[in-house]
Amino acid sequence: MRKTLIQNARIFTPGQSSFPGWLLIEEKKIADFGENSAPDTYIQNAEEMIDVAGQKLLPGFIDIHTHGCLGCCTMDADPESIRKIASFHVTHGVTTYLPTTMTDTTEATVNAIRCVTEFVGKRGDFAKIPGVHLEGPFFNAAKCGAQDTANIRRATAEECRAFLDAGIIKRIAIAPEFPENLKAADMFHEAGVSISAGHTNAVYADMAEALNHGFRSVTHLYNGMSSFTHREPGAAGAALSLDDYSCEIICDNIHSHPAAQNIAWRCKGAEKIVLITDMIRPSGLPDGHYPQADGSEFIVSHNGTELRIPSGALAGSALTMERGLKNFTANAHATLEETWRCSSLNAAKLIGIDNETGSIEKGKLADLVLIDDEFTVKRTIIEGKTVFYQ
Ligand SMILES: [Zn+2]
CATH class of the missing domain: 3.20.20.140 (Metal-dependent hydrolases)
Incomplete structure (x- = not known):
């Protein structure tokens, strides 16, 4: 299963206010995320690591x-x-x-x-x-x-x-x-x-x-x-x-x-x-x-x-x-x-698609956007795949 690890993001989730952290994508889905740095096993097993230097990670x-x-x-x-x-x-x-x-x-x-x-x-x-x-x-x-x-x-x-x-x-x-x-x-x-x-x-x-x-x-x-x-x-x-x-x-x-x-x-x-x-x-x-x-x-x-x-x-x-x-x-x-x-x-x-997308939650599709402090879009990810990057 393809694993991508996003590190050094500020993450916005429904559960709490934003936090500095990491997010693991497995194949098309959000497998896990957390505060500060990712567990060593995730780092060792990731096929792709993306360090986003503090950018904001939103759905x-x-x-x-x-x-x-x-x-x-x-x-x-x-x-x-x-x-x-x-x-x-x-x-x-x-x-x-x-x-x-x-x-x-x-x-x-x-x-x-x-x-x-x-x-x-x-x-x-x-x-x-x-x-x-x-x-x-x-x-x-x-x-x-x-x-x-x-x-x-x-x-x-x-x-x-x-x-x-x-x-x-x-x-x-x-x-x-x-x-x-x-x-x-x-x-x-x-x-x-x-x-x-x-x-x-x-x-x-x-x-x-x-x-x-x-x-x-x-x-x-x-x-x-x-x-x-x-x-x-x-x-x-x-x-x-x-x-x-x-x-x-x-x-x-x-x-x-x-x-x-x-x-x-x-x-x-x-x-x-x-x-x-x-x-x-x-x-x-x-x-x-x-x-x-x-x-x-x-x-x-x-x-x-x-x-x-x-x-x-x-x-x-x-x-x-x-x-x-x-x-x-x-x-x-x-x-x-x-x-x-x-x-x-x-x-x-x-429109009734929130069971699979629309927020950063475990098990949802990894449909994500990274923006900088000026709200400029830096990266767009659809179902775990980067489709735009600048
Ligand atoms: Zn119109």
């Missing part, structure tokens, strides 16, 4: 909401695009991600589901893909953001069935204020899919009712949803106040103000915040205008950090997970000991 990042980058998108329904996106992710510490669709026709969505499903179970120098995240099409056009209003529609049982039959869906975002959409949520919930309220104009009462239909999270808190006001707390107020809701949040300091991130932390705490990137096709590309085949256009500005459509609406982000974690930890006025779950374990729980 690999899990990004459950991300569309594409480098000119590629999940909606290409092209294996080459998926491979390119998944390879980019590991350079930013992501070990697992959900390729995420955009609102489109039934046919385009089904094609994307089929393409993504082909990657489930595949291993290589790219992030693992447990299934697809459907962002749409069952939204409220009043909160469309960059989603295509012409294709936003109410759910039907037939279309939901077509999606479920096309492949492996791990997560879907739905506007819960329409009765048809609640019926769809029941179908997806029964199929074990994580359900999120998104691109929604729901009032507080709609959000409370949605909990009875399997909703347990919201899509990019604050963005594409009814805002908090004191007389009608809206989807944002419901997400912040109802404990059953986990909140995706884009911590690029553009989609959500630092103070708004701080409020989310105070309301939801360490176990209900799920950091996402919401990266889209032009993420990772230089500033410029990028006309799309369908006649739309993306505008990249501010050194690749702002992505908009010509109307001025935000079109998704160019954020990466390590920057999101850095921003959020600072904005929450918290420590990494408190926030590390927000970039891994909370997401794993939401």
Whole structure:
């Protein structure tokens, strides 16, 4: 059995605050870890020793909401695009991600589901893909953001069935204020899919009712949803106040103000915040205008950090997970000991893969990331194998 020993790391685990120590990987899994220096037998038997000189060892990042980058998108329904996106992710510490669709026709969505499903179970120098995240099409056009209003529609049982039959869906975002959409949520919930309220104009009462239909999270808190006001707390107020809701949040300091991130932390705490990137096709590309085949256009500005459509609406982000974690930890006025779950374990729980990944625990898969004090990703490990190193 192949044994790799990581030494001189600062290790973050669910059990205690971080500590200086070592971690032993046997084949694909975390076999053991501990404080200070490793037992002599582990040192003698290790085939590979990695001295990381005090870098922080965290569970690999899990990004459950991300569309594409480098000119590629999940909606290409092209294996080459998926491979390119998944390879980019590991350079930013992501070990697992959900390729995420955009609102489109039934046919385009089904094609994307089929393409993504082909990657489930595949291993290589790219992030693992447990299934697809459907962002749409069952939204409220009043909160469309960059989603295509012409294709936003109410759910039907037939279309939901077509999606479920096309492949492996791990997560879907739905506007819960329409009765048809609640019926769809029941179908997806029964199929074990994580359900999120998104691109929604729901009032507080709609959000409370949605909990009875399997909703347990919201899509990019604050963005594409009814805002908090004191007389009608809206989807944002419901997400912040109802404990059953986990909140995706884009911590690029553009989609959500630092103070708004701080409020989310105070309301939801360490176990209900799920950091996402919401990266889209032009993420990772230089500033410029990028006309799309369908006649739309993306505008990249501010050194690749702002992505908009010509109307001025935000079109998704160019954020990466390590920057999101850095921003959020600072904005929450918290420590990494408190926030590390927000970039891994909370997401794993939401999509039901936490029994095998998402935290540093004995017996879990060795899906790991090493970062330095500036949160720069130094090494990404998937199932015991280094897939990125700098
Ligand atoms: Zn999105």
